[in-house]
Amino acid sequence: MSRSWLRRVNSLVILAILIMVTVAVVWPILHMMSAAFAPGNNIAGLSIVPFADGFTAAHFEYLLTQTNYPRWFLNTLIVAVCTSAGTLVVASTGAYIFSRFQFAFKRQMLMSMLILEVFPSFVGMIAIYVVLYRFGALDTLWGLVLVYMAGNLPFTIWLVKSYMDNIPRALDEAARIDGASNLRVFSTIILPVSRPILTFLAVTSFAAPWMDFIFPKMVLRSPENQTLALGLFSFVTDKNNDFTNFAAGSLIVAVPFVVFFILTQKSLIASLSSGAMKE
Amino acid sequence: MTRPAIARAQGKALPLALAFMGLAHLTVLRQRVKGVVFAFVEIIFLLLLPDSIGKLGQLVTLGEPQLELPVKQRGNSMFMLIDGVMTLAMIALFAVLYYISVRSALADEHRQALDGKQLSVREQFGAFANSAFHVVGLAPAVILVLFFVIVPLIFSACVAFTNYSAPDHIPPAKTVDWVGLENFERLFSGEAEWAGALTRVFVWTVVWAMLATLTCYFGGMLMAVLLQESKLRIKPFFRAVFILPYAIPVVVSMLVWRNLLNGAFGQVNQTLMAFGLIDQAIGWLSDPWLAKFAVVMINLWAGFPYFMLLTFGAMTAISPDVTEAARLDGATGFQRFRHITLPLVLYQTAPLIIISFAHNINNFGAVFFLTMGDPTVEDSTVTGAGGTDIMVSWIYKLTITLMKYNYASVLAVVIFVVLAPFAIFNFRRTKSFKEGEL
Numbered sequence: 217m218s219r220s221w222l223r224r225v226n227s228l229v230i231l232a233i234l235i236m237v238t239v240a241v242v243w244p245i246l247h248m249m250s251a252a253f254a255p256g257n258n259i260a261g262l263s264i265v266p267f268a269d270g271f272t273a274a275h276f277e278y279l280l281t282q283t284n285y286p287r288w289f290l291n292t293l294i295v296a297v298c299t300s301a302g303t304l305v306v307a308s309t310g311a312y313i314f315s316r317f318q319f320a321f322k323r324q325m326l327m328s329m330l331i332l333e334v335f336p337s338f339v340g341m342i343a344i345y346v347v348l349y350r351f352g353a354l355d356t357l358w359g360l361v362l363v364y365m366a367g368n369l370p371f372t373i374w375l376v377k378s379y380m381d382n383i384p385r386a387l388d389e390a391a392r393i394d395g396a397s398n399l400r401v402f403s404t405i406i407l408p409v410s411r412p413i414l415t416f417l418a419v420t421s422f423a424a425p426w427m428d429f430i431f432p433k434m435v436l437r438s439p440e441n442q443t444l445a446l447g448l449f450s451f452v453t454d455k456n457n458d459f460t461n462f463a464a465g466s467l468i469v470a471v472p473f474v475v476f477f478i479l480t481q482k483s484l485i486a487s488l489s490s491g492a493m494k495e
Numbered sequence: 496m497t498r499p500a501i502a503r504a505q506g507k508a509l510p511l512a513l514a515f516m517g518l519a520h521l522t523v524l525r526q527r528v529k530g531v532v533f534a535f536v537e538i539i540f541l542l543l544l545p546d547s548i549g550k551l552g553q554l555v556t557l558g559e560p561q562l563e564l565p566v567k568q569r570g571n572s573m574f575m576l577i578d579g580v581m582t583l584a585m586i587a588l589f590a591v592l593y594y595i596s597v598r599s600a601l602a603d604e605h606r607q608a609l610d611g612k613q614l615s616v617r618e619q620f621g622a623f624a625n626s627a628f629h630v631v632g633l634a635p636a637v638i639l640v641l642f643f644v645i646v647p648l649i650f651s652a653c654v655a656f657t658n659y660s661a662p663d664h665i666p667p668a669k670t671v672d673w674v675g676l677e678n679f680e681r682l683f684s685g686e687a688e689w690a691g692a693l694t695r696v697f698v699w700t701v702v703w704a705m706l707a708t709l710t711c712y713f714g715g716m717l718m719a720v721l722l723q724e725s726k727l728r729i730k731p732f733f734r735a736v737f738i739l740p741y742a743i744p745v746v747v748s749m750l751v752w753r754n755l756l757n758g759a760f761g762q763v764n765q766t767l768m769a770f771g772l773i774d775q776a777i778g779w780l781s782d783p784w785l786a787k788f789a790v791v792m793i794n795l796w797a798g799f800p801y802f803m804l805l806t807f808g809a810m811t812a813i814s815p816d817v818t819e820a821a822r823l824d825g826a827t828g829f830q831r832f833r834h835i836t837l838p839l840v841l842y843q844t845a846p847l848i849i850i851s852f853a854h855n856i857n858n859f860g861a862v863f864f865l866t867m868g869d870p871t872v873e874d875s876t877v878t879g880a881g882g883t884d885i886m887v888s889w890i891y892k893l894t895i896t897l898m899k900y901n902y903a904s905v906l907a908v909v910i911f912v913v914l915a916p917f918a919i920f921n922f923r924r925t926k927s928f929k930e931g932e933l
Binding site for chain 1: 576577578580591594595598628629630632635639640643645646647648650651654718721724725726733735736737739740743744745746747748750751752754760766769796804853857859864887890894895903907910911914917921
């Protein structure tokens with residue numbers, strides 16, 4: 217009797233905590249969504265109850281017609297797709313070679329990559345600026361792609377190599393006996409088996425550029441080359457408080473991300489734990 | 496060549512290979528394909544040599560002031576520095592290739608002595624293509640990492656020993672010079688304001704990283720356990736909601752919070768006032784201590800889902816047999832959690848605390864987009880460092896707004912030193928290290 221009473225209190229407490237956390241999690245998101253549709257520009261005029269100000273699509277219209285938003289979106293998409301594709305190609309070949317071949321300086325290279333992956337690439341940002349200037353890649357999207365790819369490589373090569381190390385060597389040896397070349401073993405055996413980790417890599421390296429701020433700020437100068445993070449940031453600087461337009465612009469980016477995350481949460485958990493814990 | 500000829504050639508490969516890249520391959524080893532490639536590399540290097548020596552010379556001097564020339568034609572010290580570092584990288588690359596060519600010559604010599612025959616040109620091409628596979632395959636990765644990761648790191652370490660800063664030493668109008676340890680002396684002890692700011696920012700960076708990691712770790716674990724324990728039917732709903740902060744890009748969520756927390760017109764204060772909980776607006780982001788508190792709390796909002804997901808992963812890995820056995824032995828829910836789930840989850844996720852700490856040291860987004868490093872404190876006008884600035888956001892300000900590149904680089908060096916133990920940790924925990932591959 218007392219035990220079942222205790223259990224009921226227990227589950228009520230848990231439910232109460234879950235509801236409180238839900239409110240805290242959802243509250244700012246609701247405000248962002250409501251601001252995206254609210255008339256007016258300034259946050260000061262907004263009601264404290266979400267969606268109480270009425271609805272208008274004016275901000276979306278403003279973004280699409282009066283600002284460079286479509287251009288920022290396109291630029292960011294180009295950078296994200298190229299970074300993702302480039303990282304996949306370079307990291308998977310690199311990982312395959314590190315996993316399957318013996319060659320001079322292999323040990324030293326593996327060690328230096330492990331050490332490099334701890335240092336964030338923007339501590340060298342002044343130098344990256346000058347290097348890009350030297351290569352004529354300043355204010356270009358491909359320059360930004362190169363910076364992202366290079367910064368990720370030490371980590372991603374290790375990640376993929378660790379995965380490939382667990383693929384039985386008997387598989388490639390069998391193919392090799394049948395006369396398959398290195399490239400053929402790589403493309404017909406190793407790559408298909410590594411698909412889970414490569415998918416994870418493609419998704420994460422695609423997602424990262426969407427909201428990075430420091431490198432675009434340094435590398436991209438001209439207005440037509442800006443990315444989303446820079447553009448959205450410019451709506452809410454101290455000089456400029458255009459919260460409702462910012463909210464509308466943010467909503468357009470956030471929705472695909474949220475849908476994707478919720479749809480893939482099961483495999484997300486699996487790849488997070490295998491990527492982070494087992495190594 | 497016949498067998499005696501090969502025997503006669505023995506021992507000649509080493510001096511020849513050392514004398515000129517590929518020479519041994521072209522002569523005694525008769526491996527023309529490899530030899531031509533190696534020799535080509537050395538010829539290119541020799542052609543570039545005069546230029547390289549000039550660049551190394553400029554690396555030492557960083558250029559002389561050329562006040563008589565118009566600004567556009569003056570030498571740029573920073574280009575000299577970057578070219579010098581890139582030249583050093585190229586020389587290192589050449590040295591590695593040279594070493595590989597000598598090793599390859601010795602290996603080929605050894606192989607020829609064993610089987611006593613030479614490869615036909617066709618076989619040579621086949622063997623070369625196969626061994627070139629890993630060289631060609633790795634080349635893009637090596638070149639990218641070399642020029643966009645290693646060279647910049649060395650460059651910024653170098654800048655810490657120069658006077659590259661506004662207003663007196665910005666090329667091309669003015670030159671930059673090596674100043675030895677002067678920047679370190681000034682930042683660590685020389686100028687009171689800078690030394691004070693450095694201590695303040697450094698301590699806050701470490702405290703911030705600890706608080707941010709621990710709150711998110713335990714917050715995430717708590718939510719995972721609560722969800723797992725509850726027998727509610729709408730569990731998947733809660734789970735989907737709790738993932739939201741992780742799915743929303745940090746720039747967006749932090750900038751939204753920045754506006755909601757605004758002291759004058761933010762929704763947080765307005766809501767609290769409407770409920771009668773407070774009488775006057777609280778300056779969440781304008782008081783240095785409240786702002787620090789806000790940064791940690793908002794980071795908890797954004798960061799707990801990651802650890803919640805990881806804890807889910809770790810919990811599903813626990814075999815149900817163990818908990819079932821404990822249940823049969825009469826262990827209560829709390830006991831099962833305390834003695835089975837918690838230790839196993841802690842064991843699996845503990846390394847991530849350390850990784851996450853290193854990540855938070857550099858968590859630019861969580862601080863900068865919420866507070867921009869503000870509010871200003873006494874030394875902010877001189878040093879640019881605000882009340883919530885961590886090392887990386889201060890580096891950003893020193894670089895972008897104050898153009899004190901020399902001080903920014905000193906801070907980068909400090910970050911290297913702080914992160915070095917993490918690099919070693921990272922290294923030791925890999926399977927390759929444990930299995931002796933490294």
